Amino acid sequence: MSSGxxxxxxxxxxxxxxxxxxxxxxxxxxxxxxxxxxxxxKKDKVAIKMHxxxxxxxxxxxxxxVRRIVKAVKEAGGYPFITDNxxxxxxxxxxxxxxxxxxxxxxxxxxxxxxxxxDFDVNFHNVDTLKIGGVMADAxxxxxxxxxxxxxxxxxxxxxxxxALGGYHGPSRWQKIHGVEQSLPYWDADKCTPEHAKxxxxxxxxxxxxxxxxxxxLTVAFGMCIQCMDCIEADKDVxxxxxxxxxxxxxxxxxxIGANEILKTFDENKRFFLNFLIxxxxxxxxxxxxxxxxxxxxxxxxxxxxxxxxxxxxDLIGKQEVIESMVPPFVKLHNEPGLHPFQRINGPLKDPxxxxxxxxxxxxxxxxxxxxxxxxxxxxxxxxxxxxxxxxPGSFF
Amino acid sequence: xSAGxxxxxxxxxxxxxxxxxxxxxxxxxxxxxxxxxxxxxKKDKVAVKMHxxxxxxxxxxxxxxVRRIVKAVKEAGGYPFVTDNxxxxxxxxxxxxxxxxxxxxxxxxxxxxxxxxxKVxxxxxxxxxxHMGGVLADAxxxxxxxxxxxxxxxxxxxxxxxxALGGFSKDHRxxxxxxxEGTIPFWDPDKCTPEHAKxxxxxxxxxxxxxxxxxxxLTVSFGMCNxxxxxxxxxEGVGCLxxxxxxxxxxxxxxxIAANEVLKTFDEKKRFFISFLTQITTTCDCxxxxxxxxxxxxxxxxxxxxxxxxxxxxDLIAKEGLLVDKVPPMxxLLDDKTLHPFQRVHGRMKDPYxxxxxxxxxxxxxxxxxxxxxxxxxxTMKMxxxxxxxxxxxxxM
Numbered sequence: 203m204s205s206g207x208x209x210x211x212x213x214x215x216x217x218x219x220x221x222x223x224x225x226x227x228x229x230x231x232x233x234x235x236x237x238x239x240x241x242x243x244k245k246d247k248v249a250i251k252m253h254x255x256x257x258x259x260x261x262x263x264x265x266x267x268v269r270r271i272v273k274a275v276k277e278a279g280g281y282p283f284i285t286d287n288x289x290x291x292x293x294x295x296x297x298x299x300x301x302x303x304x305x306x307x308x309x310x311x312x313x314x315x316x317x318x319x320x321d322f323d324v325n326f327h328n329v330d331t332l333k334i335g336g337v338m339a340d341a342x343x344x345x346x347x348x349x350x351x352x353x354x355x356x357x358x359x360x361x362x363x364x365x366a367l368g369g370y371h372g373p374s375r376w377q378k379i380h381g382v383e384q385s386l387p388y389w390d391a392d393k394c395t396p397e398h399a400k401x402x403x404x405x406x407x408x409x410x411x412x413x414x415x416x417x418x419x420l421t422v423a424f425g426m427c428i429q430c431m432d433c434i435e436a437d438k439d440v441x442x443x444x445x446x447x448x449x450x451x452x453x454x455x456x457x458x459i460g461a462n463e464i465l466k467t468f469d470e471n472k473r474f475f476l477n478f479l480i481x482x483x484x485x486x487x488x489x490x491x492x493x494x495x496x497x498x499x500x501x502x503x504x505x506x507x508x509x510x511x512x513x514x515x516x517d518l519i520g521k522q523e524v525i526e527s528m529v530p531p532f533v534k535l536h537n538e539p540g541l542h543p544f545q546r547i548n549g550p551l552k553d554p555x556x557x558x559x560x561x562x563x564x565x566x567x568x569x570x571x572x573x574x575x576x577x578x579x580x581x582x583x584x585x586x587x588x589x590x591x592x593x594x595p596g597s598f599f
Numbered sequence: 600x601s602a603g604x605x606x607x608x609x610x611x612x613x614x615x616x617x618x619x620x621x622x623x624x625x626x627x628x629x630x631x632x633x634x635x636x637x638x639x640x641k642k643d644k645v646a647v648k649m650h651x652x653x654x655x656x657x658x659x660x661x662x663x664x665v666r667r668i669v670k671a672v673k674e675a676g677g678y679p680f681v682t683d684n685x686x687x688x689x690x691x692x693x694x695x696x697x698x699x700x701x702x703x704x705x706x707x708x709x710x711x712x713x714x715x716x717x718k719v720x721x722x723x724x725x726x727x728x729x730h731m732g733g734v735l736a737d738a739x740x741x742x743x744x745x746x747x748x749x750x751x752x753x754x755x756x757x758x759x760x761x762x763a764l765g766g767f768s769k770d771h772r773x774x775x776x777x778x779x780e781g782t783i784p785f786w787d788p789d790k791c792t793p794e795h796a797k798x799x800x801x802x803x804x805x806x807x808x809x810x811x812x813x814x815x816x817l818t819v820s821f822g823m824c825n826x827x828x829x830x831x832x833x834x835e836g837v838g839c840l841x842x843x844x845x846x847x848x849x850x851x852x853x854x855x856i857a858a859n860e861v862l863k864t865f866d867e868k869k870r871f872f873i874s875f876l877t878q879i880t881t882t883c884d885c886x887x888x889x890x891x892x893x894x895x896x897x898x899x900x901x902x903x904x905x906x907x908x909x910x911x912x913x914d915l916i917a918k919e920g921l922l923v924d925k926v927p928p929m930x931x932l933l934d935d936k937t938l939h940p941f942q943r944v945h946g947r948m949k950d951p952y953x954x955x956x957x958x959x960x961x962x963x964x965x966x967x968x969x970x971x972x973x974x975x976x977x978x979t980m981k982m983x984x985x986x987x988x989x990x991x992x993x994x995x996m
Contacts, residue, residue, distance in 0.1 A: 215891040217927050225888030227655035258624035260663035265695035267657070298662035298695025409986070488989045492623030494612045495896055498925055528895055531615050531980050583928050589806060592885045593653050593686060 207572040208510035211236040212518075214501040215480065218579030220587045226501070230267050231274075232576040233476070233504035239278035241471040242343050248280040249341035251365055253349060254290040254308070255297045257490030261481040263349050265298045267502075271345065271476070272305040282306045282345075285337055286368060287375075288314055311335030316371040322463050326456055327385035329378050333371045338464060343472040346508065350477050350515050352484040352496070355380065355425040356454045357544040357554030358519075359486050360512045361475045362561060366460035379460060382452045383424040391418055393442035402443060405436035407534075424449050428534055429549035447551050454557035462564050465508065475511040477503040479518060484533060484547045494528040497543055509567030512558045519543055604969040605907035608633045609915075611898040611972065612877065615980030617988045623898070627664050628671075629973045630873065630901035636675035638868040639740050645677040646738035648762055650746060651687035651705070652694045654887020658878040660746050662695045664899075668742065668873065669702040679703045679742075682734055683765060684772075685711050708732030713768045719860045723853055724782040726775050730768040731860060740869040741861070743905065747912050748880045749893070752777065752822040753851045754941040754951030755916075756883050757909050758872045759958060763858035776857065779849045780821035785842035788815055795837055802833035821846055825931050825946035844948050851953035859961050862905065872908045874900045876915060881927060881944050891925045894940055906964030909955045916940055 213229025222228060242248060250271065255262040268284065275282040284299065285291070288310040294300070301307055312318045318336035338344075346361045353359040367375050394402075399413040399420050410423045411433060422433075422445070429445060437443040465473060479500035483493035500518050505511035524543045529535055536546045544554045562569050610626025619625060639645060647668060652659040665681065672679040681696065682688070685707035691697070698704050709715045715733035735741075743758045750756040764772050791799075796810040796817050807820040808830060819830075819842065834840040862870060876897035880890035897915050902908040921940040926932050933943045941951045959966050 215889065216925065217888065217890060218929065220886070220888075220929060222655050222888055225655050225890070227657065227889055258619050258622055260624065260661050264657050266693060269693065295700055296663060296666065298700045300697065300699055302697055303692055303695045303700060486989070489617070490988070491614075491619050491625075492612065494614075498922060499891055525895060528613065530613060531976050532617065532984070579928050587929070591887070592883070593887065 207570045208505060208507035208568050210503055210505040210507070210510050210514040210571045210573050212501060212503050212514070212573050212575045213577060214575065214579060215499045216579045218581065218583035219585060220591045221582075224577055224582035224585070227266070227270070229577050230502050231270060233502055234271060234274045236574070236576065237474050237504045237506065239274055239280070239474070242275065242278045242280040244279035246280045246342035246472070247340065248275045248282040248343040248345060249338055250275070250282055250284045250345045250347050251311070251338065251368060252284060252286060252347040253364060253368060253487045254284070254286045254294040254299055255487050256290060256293075258492065259487050259490050260297060260492055261349065261483055262297055262487055263347060263478050265303045267478070268299065268347070269303060269305045271347065275345070276305070280343060284308045285311045285335070287311055287372065288316060309337055311337050311369065312371045313337070319371045324456070324459060326459055327382055327452060329382055329456060332374045332378060332460060332463070334464060334467070335369050335371060338369045339467050342468070343474070344464070344468045345474045345476065348475070348477045349481070349487060350479045350519070351482055351486060352544045352547050353486045354548055355552070356457060356557060357542070357548050357552040358516065360515050361477055361508050362457055362461045362512055362557055365464045366457040369464045370460060379453070379456055380425060382456045383449050384421065385452060386448050388422065388444045388446065388449055389420045390442040393440055394420065398440055398442070401436055402433050405433045407432060424453070427549065429551050430534060445551075450551040451556050455560045458557050458561040458564055458566065461508065461561065462566050465566060473506060473508070475505050475508050477511050477515050479503065479515060482519065484529065494530060496524055496528045496547065497522050498525070505571070507567035507571070509558060509561045509569055510571035512561070513569045514571050514573055516542065516554050516558065604967050605902060605904035605965050607900055607902040607904070607907050607911040607968045607970050609898060609900050609911070609970050609972045610974060611976060612896045613976045614974075615976030615978065616982055617984040618979070618982070621974055621979035621982070624663070624667070626974050627899050628667060630899055631668060631671045633973065634871050634873070634901045634903065636671055636677070636871075639672065639675040639677040641676035643677045643739040643869070644737065645672045645679040645740040645742060646735055647672070647679055647681045647742045647744055648708070648735065648765060649681060649683060649744040650761060650765060650884045651681070651683045651691040651696055652884050653687060653690070655889065656884050656887045657694060657889050658746065658880055659694055659884055660744060660875050662700045664875070665696065665744070666700060666702045668744065672742070673702070677740060681705045682708045682732070684708055684769065685713060706734055708734050708766065709768055710734070716768055721853075721856055721860070723856055724779060724849065726779065726853065729775060729857055729860065730771045732766050732768065735762070735766050735861060736864045739865070740871070741865045742871045742873065745872070745874045746878070746884060747874050747876050747916070748878070748883060749941045749944055750883045751945055752949070753854060753954060754939070754945050754949040755913065757912050758874055758905050759854055759858045759909055759954050762861040763854040766861045767857060776850070776853055777822060779853050780846045781818065782849065783842075783846050785819060785840065785846055786817045787839045787841070788817075790837060790839035791817065795839070798833055799830050799840065802830045804829065821850070826948050827931055847948040848953055852957045855954050855958040855961055855963065858905065858958065859963050862963060870903060870905070872902050872905050874908055874912050876900065876912060879916065881930060891927065893922050893925045893944065894919050895922065902968070904964040904968070906955060906958045906966055907968035909958070910966045911968050911970055913939065913951050913955065
């Protein structure tokens, strides 16, 4: 990375002017322009990695913006394609993503059966290797196109998570990356009787603690744990259970490692990051359902530095308050002062900045960024707007 | 309309359970079920009238829901098609609407050149006839699928506006319907000198007053006027300018009349209304720009009574209240919190209830409604949820 703060371009959903050139779509175009696709070479294969959604969810990045990004890549001479896991690609039409609407093909990240992958050595706790999607590894250019929202495992899902989870084949994603939280001991089998273990299972309002009596083995699914600490209360006199930061941090750290390996397959001049901070839901699109927006729409961010774009996204979101009326009733909102909105939803030990800090430590980019707002409402409010905004009679004619 | 309260089914974006069956898409399906498409006959031509968007706007009803509604129509034996004005149909692909994604053809409401029309007698003020889209008039069944949002001419756009403006030819939409406000005299040319007229033009910060000196004719664009009354102050002492509620009511009234004419072409059992209260922006999708939502997402409403669904939509929006800091800086926000949120952004003389009241007077339906919430968070949170919510292995395999 070059010295000095990294540039992060920002377009707000707030408009200062009724003109099309001051509106959100124009800002998306402007952010793309600032990102400068000139470093894409002719015939470069350009992977636009995005989450195409799952099941009954609909809050992914609108195809309306995808096709504009695709168009810009084509104008730069690149050969764009959209990529995601095979299930999401196969069902993309449900959310309006097709070759016709996107303007380019949609290609599963590791073949139709997740069989096309490359191994890389991780050696992080209990994870030896991970399998990168072969299509992703083959591409020349990465456009990491992300819908930023909350996430139950790590506080938030952004540009890092989009490639760190989305860039790998199914079993790597679900077993290895999501399984890393178990690799640091948190339960003392010798101190715990089967009766006490069952009490601990019952103490968890979220049903996150399980106990296998035959094997005398207790597990906590940290991904869904909201750190209410009811289990620790139930364990007070025995002291066999620990809910500590380390277990939660592991997922975020491995996420940064996974993303870094993907970045390494691309030349530094050929990595672009676009974060959409709209439809900010408490949990990930992988839940496969529409979720209420718990924060107001913010806008779009673009950068060539993945750490900077993530830091800026979290900072902008952190400036806002959670809209409490929009928080689903099954979420127990944390009210301690100083928490990030995503910590209030997913718990204080799921600090979304952990992955960003770790990504910086790995040399993936810099948290020191300069936010450059394009077409800011303040500026465009001073410019003359059009006298008419609606469709002039029948513009198709 | 039958006696007793009209039923309006409501599905909130808020959900009480992690189950797919409790989330927003399931609610949309449930509302479609409650609306009961069994009154659609085999081979009925079913017009799904919606706004397919314009220019740089992207906040129309997601194709994700359109294709589910289309599917339900097919299952009922109907032949659905999506319809809107020719420009929007031609550019629908920009927002992801195609035959493949919607599941049915997209057909312009009055042919490709707005020439296939049915004349209906209106005889309201200076409007004798209106030209209705022939395709809409030909259809057997109407599904009035609306995105509810604010509107600068009449406070809000909902189910009435979707067919009242969207169901007619461009000339009549833009000239006759939008020209109605000036038909009650608002300016006395004898009292006004050219010099004074020019002063009045200058007094309007929004540039809505224009003056033709040759013809000695002054015009006010009521559609964009938010009644700051600066022009009246300038006119003090001369008193040539005079307009008020009666001028602004005209647009709301002719809108109801036009919608009524569209409804009359359908059997009472073959009219369905579905309104999406999501992405509630300040002004209409016809502005062709993305806008920050100014009210939190609320959900989806379904009814067989157009008046009831409109009243319920406005009541729910009033209850939700305005996101004051999301109101664009070019809007002149009114502080009076007793006003409806749409009046606070468009002025008190753009009362969104006027068109609803007038529709009731015309016998189009009843404002007396019963809101029936389906899959309410309170109920579903008491039901057992699924253990895992995410895709735990590639379901496409």
